[in-house]
Amino acid sequence: MKIMLTKLFFLPVFFSSFALADNIYNDQHQKTKRIPAYVIDLPSSVSDIFIADAASETMFRYSKTRDGIIKKDERYMSIGLEGVGKKFSGDQKTPLGIYFITKKLDTSNLAPKYGIAAYPLDYPNAWDKYNGRTGYGIWIHGVDEKKPNRPPQDTDGCLALSNQELLLLEKNLRPDVTPVIVTRNINWVSEEDIKRLRFDFQKALEMWRISLKEGDLSTYLSFYDKKFQSGDMDFYQWSEYQSKLFENVKIEDIVFENMMMFSDPEESDLFLSKFTQTVRTIDGSLKNNKRLYWRLSSNQWYIVSEDST
Structure with missing residues (x-):
């Protein structure tokens, strides 16, 4: 009987210790959780944020939730032939900054390299113009169906995703709403x-x-x-x-x-x-x-x- 009472007494303490440890872990996890440095606040009207990380050749999609900004998914992308940091028209570089989709283009009458869809970005924006940056026609677009595998640096400055990925993201790419942040590498x-x-x-x-x-x-x-x-x-x-x-x-x-x-x-x-x-x-x-x-x-x-x- 004495042994049984000891066991009965020990079990709640044992489980409560694990619960306490779990709470401490969750608190510490919240304090140490790292997120991209770029999104400070968003309204309820914005559900998705895209972060194009040139260093990893990856387009990340983040979403705003009750628990903050969380990563939803990611996909391979191709950027400009000459890398990032666009300054002039024709330099074949992808611009760095905070941009917004302006509209969706019908690519049926465009060159095959644009793939199934294209979404122009608002480059050059006011800050680009402030810094004397020129150029135009920076899009998020698909790929040629006959040449679907593009190298990491293979565009004239655009962000190229697979046609399949663009189809999956169609509802998430909203004109004048969806932010697209292009960075050299993500700061956390x-x-x-x-x-x-x-x-x-x-x-x-x-x-x-x-x-x-x-x-x-x-x-x-x-x-x-x-x-x-x-x-x-x-x-x-x-x-x-x-x-x-x-x-x-x-x-x-x-x-x-x-x-x-x-x-x-x-x-x-x-x-x-x-x-x-x-x-x-x-x-x-x-x-x-x-x-x-x-x-x-x-x-x-x-x-x-x-x-x-």
């Missing part, structure tokens, strides 16, 4: 790093929004880097342009929707916020899609470029 950070960065980034965006809403021109312009450029306007031209807007337009409210936040894969202090902005005035509302490129310098956030559509 902890989820805690992303949370801290998200908090600071959201704070900067909210302060920028409030200054615009309240017509505080001085505070608003303090968010802009002296090397700022938007289209043909530099910082001083932009300041003059905004000054006239602040005088003539009385804003009642500004609303952000579909906010996306990213860290640049090439420049560790460069960030992108992409969102839909609605400006409400006494005369009506204006809605547009906006991208702000931010530089984080000495814990201060500065806008270096922006565009709207």
Whole structure:
């Protein structure tokens, strides 16, 4: 009887010890879990993120879940004949940065090398133009059915996937929604790093929004880097342009929707916020899609470029 009681007493302690150890492991796993450094925040409207890792010749698909950003699958890809880091038209390099699919092309009347489908990316974007990068026609596309096996570096700068993979991903490649991040090799950070960065980034965006809403021109312009450029306007031209807007337009409210936040894969202090902005005035509302490129310098956030559509 004494032996039986000892066993009965020992079993709960034994199992509770395993449960405690499991909880400790899960807590430590959450703290040490590493994720790609580039996705800071996504709205519910974005389900998939593609990360093209040139070093491993792999296109990864990540998805946003309740548990954070998780890898869903991966596939082989081919990039530019001359590698990555596109600067000029015709250099046969794949651009590095944060891009978005603009539309789906019907490839039935195009050259066979584009395969079953093609999805143009928005290269050159505002940041590419800021840096004087030129070129066009950077797509995610398929392969020639008669020559399906392409070497790792075999395109004019596009990202080539197998036709079968493109068919499987058709519902995940959504124009103006799906981000495609092209990097030399993936940089990994902890989820805690992303949370801290998200908090600071959201704070900067909210302060920028409030200054615009309240017509505080001085505070608003303090968010802009002296090397700022938007289209043909530099910082001083932009300041003059905004000054006239602040005088003539009385804003009642500004609303952000579909906010996306990213860290640049090439420049560790460069960030992108992409969102839909609605400006409400006494005369009506204006809605547009906006991208702000931010530089984080000495814990201060500065806008270096922006565009709207």
